[in-house]
Amino acid sequence: MAAFAAFDDAEIIADLKQNVPDGQVLTDDESLAKGSFSSRQTSAESQRALAVIEAHSTADIQGTLQTARKYHVAVVPQDQFTSTVVGADGVAHSFILSTKQMNQIIEIDKEDSVAVVQPGVINGDLDQAARKQGMFYAPNPGSKPLSGIGGNVATNAGGMSTVKYGATKDNVLGLKVVLADGREIKVGGRTLKQAFGYNLTQLFVGSEGTLGIVTEITVKLLPIPLGTPIMGVAFFDDMTKLAKAVTAIRISGVYPTMLEALDGNTMVALDRYEHTTYSDNSGAMLIFKIESSTDESMAVLKELLQKYEAQNVELTTDATRQTALEQLRRDMLPAVFAGQNHIMEDMAMPLSKLAPMMDYIHDVGEQLGLKIYVAGHAGDGNVHPTIVWPKDEAMPEAVNQALRLMFEKTLAWEGTISGEHAVGMLKNQWNNAELGPDVDQLQHQIKALLDPMGILNPKRKIN
Secondary structure, three states: OOOOOOOOHHHHHHHHHHHOOOOEEEOOHHHHHHHHOOOOOOOOOOOOOOEEEEOOOHHHHHHHHHHHHHHOOOEEEEOOOOOOOOOOOOOOOOEEEEOOOOOOEEEEEOOOOEEEEOOOOEHHHHHHHHHOOOEEOOOOOOOOOOOEHHHHHHHOOOOOOHHHHOOHHHHEEEEEEEOOOOOEEEEEOOOOOOOOOOOHHHHHOOOOOOOOEEEEEEEEOEEOOOOOOEEEEEEEOOHHHHHHHHHHHHOOOOOOOEEEEEEHHHHHHHHHHHOOOHHHOOOEEEEEEEOOOOHHHHHHHHHHHHHOOOEEEEEEOOHHHHHHHHHHHHOHHHHHHOOEEEEEOOEEOOHHHHHHHHHHHHHHHHHHOOEEEEEEEHHHOEEEEEEEEEOOOOOOHHHHHHHHHHHHHHHHOOOEOOOOOOOOOOOHHHHHHHHOHHHHHHHHHHHHHHOOOOOEOOOOOOO
């Protein structure tokens, strides 16, 4: 049977431009290519969009959705486009709706301890603005210098401070969201407690743009702690010993802000990248921070490090050295990724299973003959194993086998296969395995209620 199009692309674009009063509608090849494909994706898996909309206002978002409903066009929300799980790549004939230009810090209120921001505000920029008033924004993902608060909200981003301050969800008080039908709703608010109605704020946090488009975020700010922050590094024979030390430190009452783990392979990669010699020390490296140290907390920390056979311990109060140590952790990914194909994963374990998982990942690599770099936010049980293979080779089948083994073990030990990087398109086939059939079905029912036409970021989050 012959098929024909009821409307041509020119008609759709003309309607879209009429409905976007403040922003830009881009249809040139460069903009479409840039917005449609990320470095994590291949052209066979992701397809070119019809238009990129750079929204400057809520009206632009509502107008985009109006045209999308009229012509049944998928809408893919983007913020700073830093997704690691193919959560914001264009799909065929879609609208990419970018909130990158909606980047105003609307308010910082020290007395209420909140900030109100648009989604395109960079995490690190908000933190620096708050610090000028004696406050700070706690979530500290590895992408802090370049990821937007909107994207952090969409993915429930975690990071290096989660062990003390929680993930994005624990720091969001309220949202404004444009629904698929064009209504802008306000959920939550600026109070630290809120018990009225269902908690819709947390429904949208982590929803990956599949339930609505976030236009404004109210986040919690905290006062900069008094006292002298201490950072340090310590080395262990292996990641298992490091994980046991981390468990002891975490439950000691010291309340660390950061407990970051890097295995021997990762240290070698960092030495190549940074021209350092950390890998000469031992098999695993712990980077830690305590924001308000006391004589008692330091005595406990030193005792535990000694008990778990830490070596070459360095402690510093020097601000420049502390910045360098935190940057060292941020440089872990480019160091590991340099010059080779890679897949980085994102499991989070019950804290008692962190050390066994370290052993298991090592065993999987040995069993399948794979090079696996292991790092992560050890204080909250979040593990990032990165499997690599030569740049000019296709992904070996052993890589897929290793991922399945690690995911299955994570679920068997009551962990999650997405701790902070979201689901996107790379993991949505695992929804039933992690959530169970009843919750999997309920997730689809929620999606159908809020997006009955299925136009918001299709095939992401849930399949």
